[in-house]
Amino acid sequence: MKNYIAIEAKNIVTQFGQSVIHDEVSFKIQRGEIFGLLGGSGSGKTTLLREMIMLQKTSGGQMLVLGTDVMKISSKMAQKLRQKWGVLFQFGALFTSLTILENVMIGMREYTNLPDWIIEESALMKLSMVGLPPKVANMYPSELSGGMKKRAALARALALDPKLLFLDEPTSGLDPQSARTFDELIVTLRDTLGITVVMVTHDKDTMANVLDRFIILGNKKVLFEGNMELLKQTRDDELKKFLS
């Protein structure tokens, strides 16, 4: 592959009215990387994630996702791009009117010509992959706990075998053991499918065990870019908070 950059942010500026959230934020995410967006609350992590998946517009700068500028994309191209990524929202955002299985199948139903039995079996497989027992398949989201909803939502995000996976606080609200299983799962998926993973996270263990690289946002800028090793050498007090 000639292009090894999955996502490139160039001088991103985000403004809500008078308040500036990002002031010329730039970074690159390599293909096959598990990349973290970190920062205190209100530092605009989730906003940045939403800008990558075209849910929010930037006020300035360029956001290149898989080589295309998402700000200048035609609606047809945007639709194609959307099929190449999976998104896990913080609270799952499952469709409440569909069963868990239907939630996972809906993407495959709409966008592939796969026979029904394959769709059903691979949806069940995805559910099992994220650690859900088969009996939840015919349940509705309202019958599941928060953690289970999140897993089901990950299964939905993975349904189309995306190239890019966006996770908004994937391990928040999970018990420590499930959180680690979740982490392992994400690493396995990256190793096997070559997915690029972009996640917003606060979880210290996830930071240490899973993330290849991350950026720390603060004061409207990128305060830090690198990995855990580099962060440990920092003398900046602001950054040391992320280590403790």
Next chain:
Amino acid sequence: MKNKPSLHVTQTNDGLSVTLQGNWVKETVKALDLAFNALTCNPKTVYTFDLSGIREFDTHGIMLILHYTKKLEIQNCIVLKVGASESLEKLFTVCEQHYPEKKEKPPKEIFILSFLENVGKDIFEGYRTLSYFFAFTGELTQHVITSLLNPLTIRFKATLYHIEQSGARALPIILLTSFLIGIVIAYQGATQLEKFGANIFIVEMVTISAVRELAPLLTAIVVAGRSASAYTAQIGVMKITDEVDAMSSMGFSPWNFLVLPRLFALMISLPLLVFFGDIVSVFGGMVIATTQLDVSFVEFIDRIKETVALKHLIIGLVKAPIFGCVIATIGCFRGFQIDSSTESVGKYTTISVVNAIFWVIAIDAIISVLLTEMGL
């Protein structure tokens, strides 16, 4: 083209060798499924799957291989896999671990049974809703009484807010509908009365029907449409986001904070709205009386003083707070019925409006019959 997915079967000494080539991804799986299907199965043969030719793959492609592997294994065939690249091997293992052994089928439905089940469910649901409603009104009455005995516990600010939202803001639409209703009654009456030369009776006709029945009813229906739905949705969404629970846990009674302000607001603002509605609908009648029947404004008003008893106005205004009470109670009750799903917001908001309008009309009919029997 090398990427073209394919499946080749060759006979070897030990059994059958199956060579898999090309891209085994979701776009190609459909074609490969057909190829696999054509693979005839001889029981107790050794199949060797050569995976070295697979270039790109995803979980769907692997699932297809797994599916047919299982199928062959059931028929006592031995399936061997060779030549898988490291990453393919890894994903294959993951997929194999999670391959759904048996599908969880939703239980088959038999029409008559599911029909009976639904009827039973509906009846039980209706019974439960009714008992909830009685419990709700009981508790509401209790809270109304306690808060009237301790007026300082009434949330005046919230009440005023709801008077503004449900009362003041509804004024334009209520004025418009009342005016139009006044015009409609007068216009329809005018043609009939003109035939008899009884033009002046337009006054009684318009005034009594408007102030006693139509203005209160229409106002209540408009308010039911606006506010019953709003109350249900507001309270329901607060329930979904756990705001109601947060309130209770902080010791703020949802009754005092959510229900009573809405109830009082409608009971106060509806009579006021009806009064405005009365004025405007009579004015609408006057406009038609002047233009169509040559009954001037002055004659119209003089005649109202002479022939229309005050009781009609009072009856109309007394009904208003009753309607307000019905609308607010139903709106809040349905709001508390909303559970955790977003779908139920729509469902109960609809039910709430339909119920509120129905009960406004039903109660109006009951009052109408009662008062007539009482000779009022």
